[in-house]
Amino acid sequence: MRISNHLGSISKTFVAAIAVSVVFSACSKKYDDMEPVQLAAITIVHAGPDTKELDFYFGNERVNKEAAFKYGNKFGYLGAYPGTSRIAITERGKSSILLSKNEMYQAGKFYSSFLVDTGSKRAFFTINDKLDSIAVNEKAKVRFINLSPDALPLDLALSGTATNIASNKGFKDFSVFTDVEPGENLTLEVKDHASKTVKTTIPAIKLEKGKFYTVWARGFKDKAETDSLKFKATIYNVTLKN
Known part of the structure; x- marks a missing residue:
């Protein structure tokens, strides 16, 4: 390319x-x-x-x-x-x-x-x-970046799966793009690495083969749910064509 x-x-x-x-x-x-x-x-x-x-x-x-x-x-x-x-x-x-x-x-x-x-x-x-x-194949590719300044180390996983997409990522740590099975109505979970507690989710997403997805944790962990600077996760993607 x-x-x-x-x-x-x-x-x-x-x-x-x-x-x-x-x-x-x-x-x-x-x-x-x-x-x-x-x-x-x-x-x-x-x-x-x-x-x-x-x-x-x-x-x-x-x-x-x-x-x-x-x-x-x-x-x-x-x-x-x-x-x-x-x-x-x-x-x-x-x-x-x-x-x-x-x-x-x-x-x-x-x-x-x-x-x-x-x-x-x-x-x-x-x-x-x-x-x-990175060669495009039949999988979606997902990486995780922790950009929440006060968050503890975090994991990223698909809901219902035993293996994390990314593990133990502190502030400004990131994972490589990882192959993930494509699918619809999936939920991504961002978890506290130590306690395994789900801190935020990205629900009802579609992961498509050949697309690269970046999930990033953002905001402050102790902000109220109604605060625009609250802790959450965001996803964006890009498609590569050979």
Whole structure:
């Protein structure tokens, strides 16, 4: 699977939202004979349990053109030229940088960058998704990331099964993508690793073969059920096509 782009009227620091299987081409015909450049692909997730409205920047480009970058928001995959790019956040509509980080991206690789934690502990947490090295088969593939700042180590499992998809994941720990039998109306359970108590669930989901699912724990464990920053789990997916 290649992520590539013909050089043209596209920013050198930021390309745009892309599907992971797309090969880009510029609009101008004079670039048709140029050798395509293989890109990196980056998903951005706001996983910091905070109610503040932010702007997210990739290089010098603001990604969230239409609305604020809020807790729980996700952009991806974004295409970027290989090399070092800066990611940063500001308060919505302001220019002062709250947090920035230079990230190194390799051509043809897939990454996920999460904004995590709050206040002085706020940080960017980036992982290589390694989707380029995983063969698509008849299974769904699921991984788990614990991004709840105050949660104890957690497990992820399908309800009614004896084997965990992921085990003993502390804050900012994550599992590799694991083969899971596809199915409908499934329930994923996030459990306290020590007590095996179910802390939250994702009910009535459909896991499809050939799709990659990321489940991430979010929020604070002691928040009230009605609080938007309460502890819960969220799932998103991406489909790869050979």
